[in-house]
Amino acid sequence: xxxxxxxSVSSKKxxxxxxxxxxxxxxxxxxxxRRDDTALLDQLVQEAKAVxxxxxxxxxxxxxxxxxxxxxxxxxxxxxxxxxxxxxxICAERGAIMQMIAHGETEPIACAxxxxxxxxxxxxxxxxxxEFARDMPIALVGLDNPEGESGKVVQLxxxxxxxxxxxx
Numbered sequence: 342x343x344x345x346x347x348x349s350v351s352s353k354k355x356x357x358x359x360x361x362x363x364x365x366x367x368x369x370x371x372x373x374x375r376r377d378d379t380a381l382l383d384q385l386v387q388e389a390k391a392v393x394x395x396x397x398x399x400x401x402x403x404x405x406x407x408x409x410x411x412x413x414x415x416x417x418x419x420x421x422x423x424x425x426x427x428x429x430x431i432c433a434e435r436g437a438i439m440q441m442i443a444h445g446e447t448e449p450i451a452c453a454x455x456x457x458x459x460x461x462x463x464x465x466x467x468x469x470x471x472e473f474a475r476d477m478p479i480a481l482v483g484l485d486n487p488e489g490e491s492g493k494v495v496q497l498x499x500x501x502x503x504x505x506x507x508x509x
Contacts, residue, residue: 452470
């Protein structure tokens with residue numbers, strides 16, 4: 342992971358096009374991440390677990406970590422940051438989306454959210470995620486299960502079937 346909070350999932354090599362002479366992207370041996378890629382979701386879970394440790398949650402003590410993978414192959418992370426006014430609190434999922442946007446990307450393809458009990462994104466986070474992806478897999482992981490880690494994968498479209506959309 343670099344200092345901006347992102348990590349490359351796949352690499353691309355540049356090769357000149359014979360006709361135009363312009364550089365074009367060539368996929369390396371590592372495939373670009375797919376929406377149903379279990380290995381990608383596992384990597385996102387590990388990133389979300391790590392960033393969850395940096396959550397600022399003195400009021401609720403409910404730590405949340407999130408990681409989002411993009412179509413370009415980057416991973417952006419976020420953790421919840423609480424505020425005494427509660428309304429100014431930033432959720433982990435929105436923090437990760439802000440990182441993605443700050444780095445010039447707008448196409449998330451998968452997400453992981455790690456909490457103590459496997460909680461799902463709040464309504465505001467669902468709507469913010471839906472602003473950038475109509476659907477994508479979201480891994481929900483709980484760490485405080487007596488039998489060990491628990492988790493499931495859900496689809497964003499199932500969490501927010503009637504997302505609000507404006508025509509641009």
